[in-house]
Amino acid sequence: xxxxxxxxxxxxxxxxxxxxxxxxxxxxxxxxxxxxxxxxxxxxxxxxxxxxxxxxxxxxxxxxxxxxxxxxxxxx
Amino acid sequence: xxxxxxxxxxxxxxxxxxxxxxxxxxxxxxxxxxxxxxxxxxxxxxxxxxxxxxxxxxxxxxxxxxxxxxxxxxxxxxxxxxxxxxxxxxxxxxxxxxxxxxxxxxxxxxxxxxxxxxxxxxxxxxxxxxxxxxxxxxxxxxxxxxxxxxxxxxxxxxxxxxxxxxxxxxxxxxxxxxxxxxxxxxxxxxxxxxxxxxxxxxxxxxxxxxxxxxxxxx
Numbered sequence: 001x002x003x004x005x006x007x008x009x010x011x012x013x014x015x016x017x018x019x020x021x022x023x024x025x026x027x028x029x030x031x032x033x034x035x036x037x038x039x040x041x042x043x044x045x046x047x048x049x050x051x052x053x054x055x056x057x058x059x060x061x062x063x064x065x066x067x068x069x070x071x072x073x074x075x076x
Numbered sequence: 077x078x079x080x081x082x083x084x085x086x087x088x089x090x091x092x093x094x095x096x097x098x099x100x101x102x103x104x105x106x107x108x109x110x111x112x113x114x115x116x117x118x119x120x121x122x123x124x125x126x127x128x129x130x131x132x133x134x135x136x137x138x139x140x141x142x143x144x145x146x147x148x149x150x151x152x153x154x155x156x157x158x159x160x161x162x163x164x165x166x167x168x169x170x171x172x173x174x175x176x177x178x179x180x181x182x183x184x185x186x187x188x189x190x191x192x193x194x195x196x197x198x199x200x201x202x203x204x205x206x207x208x209x210x211x212x213x214x215x216x217x218x219x220x221x222x223x224x225x226x227x228x229x230x231x232x233x234x235x236x237x238x239x240x241x242x243x244x245x246x247x248x249x250x251x252x253x254x255x256x257x258x259x260x261x262x263x264x265x266x267x268x269x270x271x272x273x274x275x276x277x278x279x280x281x282x283x284x285x286x287x288x289x290x291x292x293x294x
Contacts, residue, residue: 004154011147011200043199048275051199057192061181062155 013040079131094130174215230260248277
């Protein structure tokens, strides 16, 4: 899941080398913390959060397969 | 596209070799001459071969198509969804068709997973707002099935509105879905349709035409 988020984020931003993803694993739920360059934050969130929502939708579909809840947090 | 080196006695000959290699007309090659070549004395002593670097010029839309296909393939691989992606260019639109395990996981509730993929791929490929190429992501013929279903819903709600002589509303629909409703009722003599709501998702209100007239008079 970590690689999935990293790949999507890198493809969306202007500065892919500043993309960082940390995984905090829990028993039933994992948290993915996504960090990008400050200037790229808008590209990850999108108008009215549309891009962030789309990323979370894909994450939900992917994690449904492995029966785990994965939460995406976008760090500022 | 990677450049390749070609040699010939003259630059023209080197270009001709590149044309044959790529099986494409000269105009579609990007050519850089690295050595003009010289004939030398009677073509015997001191002759130098002409060298060029040639690569195939890519149509920007074709390039986007390849990019879109690669992005989607990689996302599905990383999401561990076994699938393959076919890419086609129809009417200047990029159609990406996913062949998956048929579980419906890729479609999601009311197609929201499919829409999310489509939205993200479009963002990735169309980074500059100019020369934007529309991208449609589909699987298991979902887009067509959804359209057919919406057209049916339009007819059903339409006859309900007529029968009960009052307006009826659809569920919340996105612009493409609303378009299908409008098209289905476009030439209907007794019904009108209009959208209501805020944001991307709106309801379509279907009203009997005479009622609509009455409303205007009020």
